[in-house]
Amino acid sequence: MSAHHDHEHGHGHGAHGDSHDHGSLKSYAIGFILSVILTAIPFWLVMGHVIKDSSTTAFVILGFAAVQIVVHMIYFLHMNSRAEGGWSLLALIFTIVLVGIVLTGSIWVMYHLNHNMMPSMGPAGSSSVQQMHDMP
Secondary structure, eight states: OHHHHHHHHSOOGGGGTOOOOOOOHHHHHHHHHHHHHHHHHHHHHHHTTOSSOHHHHHHHHHHHHHHHHHHHHHHTSOOSSSGGGGHHHHHHHHHHHHHHHHHHHHHHHHHHHHHHHSOOBOTTSOBHHHHHHTOO
C-alpha cells in the first residue's frame, strides 16, 4: 500500500504535462495597463468629438478593438505559437477564417437581396415607393 501511496504523490508538476507558461504578475500588469489605454483612447476620441467623421471614428475604434483582442490573447489567454504545440493558434486562425467567410457571405447575400428586391422605376421616372406615397 505504501508503494501505491508513493506512486500517487511521487509525481511533480512536470510529470502531469503542466509545462504551460501561466504568466507572471508583471505580464498581467502589462496586459491590464495596455487594455486600459486601448479602452481610454477610443472613449476619449468619441466623447471629445476628436474625429468629426463618424465612419472614420468607427474604423479607428475597430482598429483599437482588434489591437485589444491581440493584447488579451497574448497577455491573458497566453496564446502563442508555443502554447499546446501550436494547436491553439491554429484553432484561432481557423476560427477567424470561418467567421470571416460567414460574415462576408452574409453581408454579400443581404446586399444582393436588398439590391434585387428594390422596387423598379415607374414609367414617369418616379419610383414605386414614391408612387405608393402619392396614393390617397
